[in-house]
Amino acid sequence: MAEHADKPGPARRRRHPFIVWLGLGLVLVPVAASLAAPWLAAHDPNAVNLSRRLQPPSPEHWFGTDEVGRDLFARVLDGGRRSIGAGVGVVLLAGTVGIILGGLSGWVGGRLDLVLMRVMDIILAFPALVLAMALAAALGPGLVSSVLAVAFVRMPVYVRLVRAQVLSLREREFVEAAVAAGAPAWHIVWRHLIPNSLPAVVVQATLDTGSAMLLTATLSFLGLGVRAPAAEWGAMVNSGRVYLLDQWWYATFPGAAVLMTAMGFNLLGDYWRDRLDPRQARAKADAGGTGATPAPARTRP
Numbered sequence: 001m002a003e004h005a006d007k008p009g010p011a012r013r014r015r016h017p018f019i020v021w022l023g024l025g026l027v028l029v030p031v032a033a034s035l036a037a038p039w040l041a042a043h044d045p046n047a048v049n050l051s052r053r054l055q056p057p058s059p060e061h062w063f064g065t066d067e068v069g070r071d072l073f074a075r076v077l078d079g080g081r082r083s084i085g086a087g088v089g090v091v092l093l094a095g096t097v098g099i100i101l102g103g104l105s106g107w108v109g110g111r112l113d114l115v116l117m118r119v120m121d122i123i124l125a126f127p128a129l130v131l132a133m134a135l136a137a138a139l140g141p142g143l144v145s146s147v148l149a150v151a152f153v154r155m156p157v158y159v160r161l162v163r164a165q166v167l168s169l170r171e172r173e174f175v176e177a178a179v180a181a182g183a184p185a186w187h188i189v190w191r192h193l194i195p196n197s198l199p200a201v202v203v204q205a206t207l208d209t210g211s212a213m214l215l216t217a218t219l220s221f222l223g224l225g226v227r228a229p230a231a232e233w234g235a236m237v238n239s240g241r242v243y244l245l246d247q248w249w250y251a252t253f254p255g256a257a258v259l260m261t262a263m264g265f266n267l268l269g270d271y272w273r274d275r276l277d278p279r280q281a282r283a284k285a286d287a288g289g290t291g292a293t294p295a296p297a298r299t300r301p
Helices: 015-035 072-108 110-125 127-138 143-169 173-180 183-219 233-243 251-278 278-286
Strands: none
Touching: 015 173, 015 251, 072 143, 072 183, 072 233, 072 251, 110 143, 110 233, 127 143, 127 183, 143 183, 173 183, 173 251, 183 233, 183 251
16 A cells, blocks of 8 residues: 655654744844843943943943944944834835735736836836935935835835735635625725735745845945934944954944844745745655655555
8 A cells, every 4th residue: 555645754744943943033032132222221322432432342331332432232222123123114015015006906907917017027127226225315314215215126026926826816716706796896805815815925024024124224334224323233334344354343243133133034934935835845845855856655565
């Protein structure tokens, strides 16, 4: 009798718990620390003390001080609220607009679909960083401007994703039943098509949060983000690069915070993609996670 090839094995039941917990820790630790910054930091992040400028890490200043004597530990925690908040804000804004436009484009079709897709193609034709820089410069330096610019750049990804989901779902039996029952178009879109498209959007949003945070930090690094003296990780790296050879701690700690948080979001995004895409998860499990061709099921005589 042949063994059941679909019987779940150990590799299929366990989804690399260490990687999942690592990603969760890399996200939750900076988020919690940033939210608790007023209680964790012993110094004012904007307090200037020229007598303590560019001091190395010490028990009094855990991350050292900057060129005007401000405590870097307090500024990294304070800047985390802006950097992480900017990444989350970009994803929420781009995802919301993308769901609306993608749902309408996929359901209505016709000229609306043609026009929207050509506009999305034009946006995608530009390099993301160059377009974000141009929009942020046109809107004026500031955190809100950088979030709007990056959200506009990332919006086409969600529009195309939701449109593809809607085009696939509109042929399903439950949608045909709703149409036959006389349900209005808005009811079908918002009660059937959009909710069933959300798993793919959640995966994309989790993967995009780290990239959006890096892109907003890049705009701040280029001087198009937050305005001084507000702290933000990208702006702190830009200020500290001048002192990198002698005062390594200035740019290292905010740069490490960006790297760790973005890596955490990417690890969580990979995990949710495996959980919400059964076909890809099954292929990975059968191949042992190495990309090898799955071995054929053995048979018993």
